[in-house]
């Protein structure tokens with residue numbers, strides 16, 4: 490069933506700012522190189538997401554994907570009982586890619602152009618499952634908690650996230666040093682300019698938590714169970730599951 494709705498901030502279709510579009514395309518192309526070479530373990534995480542959903546749901550369910558980006562990983566949902574997929578992202582070009590990536594999926598697709606904090610806070614009908622990959626870590630710890638509380642209130646069954654994670658006892662500065670030491674020699678698919686762009690982004694925007702803190706945030710938000718499901722081979726990214 491193909492039924493894609495993109496809800497816009499500006500339904501009159503304001504002209505996209507050319508420099509913002511160019512910036513998106515440059516940054517997205519760099520991120521895409523990492524995804525295409527599976528440096529962020531999207532393939533393993535997608536497969537684990539599908540298996541977890543299949544073990545948890547033998548009935549149709551609604552799935553909320555905050556910061557869905559181009560939703561390329563969500564092709565993994567095709568083998569599940571998802572009946573309704575709701576993706577939210579701030580970037581309109583990313584949502585256009587998402588619409589194309591999901592156009593042949595056997596479930597209803599709704600895409601919202603907007604801020605996911607706002608979308609989660611005002612969501613009138615709870616989703617059964619909420620998912621966030623590689624986006625919550627931009628928030629300060631108290632903002633993460635506020636968002637996870639809102640996700641608890643709007644999620645019927647479970648929340649899963651995949652996010653950068655500091656090692657036990659590691660400071661943010663220690664994390665950044667490890668990030669550069671491990672990834673700069675690994676990510677040979679990036680040009681020096683692209684590496685500099687990623688390094689700048691991680692240094693200025695990323696606020697990873699430790700495993701204990703990610704689990705504790707879920708419990709403080711009201712989830713009854715919190716556990717780690719996966720750690721990527723490089724040790725930077727982990728997947729967590731929170732049950733109501």
Ligand SMILES: C[S@@+](CC[C@H](N)C(=O)[O-])C[C@H]1O[C@@H](n2cnc3c(N)ncnc32)[C@H](O)[C@@H]1O
Pocket residue numbers: 520555556557558559560562577578579580583603604605606621622623624
């Ligand atoms: C690193 S990408 C992750 C995309 C996808 N979830 C994945 O794992 O490949 C981060 C995405 O978060 C979106 N984003 C960041 N902050 C947001 C916000 N406050 N509301 C909605 N989307 C946001 C960006 O536009 C971008 O598409």
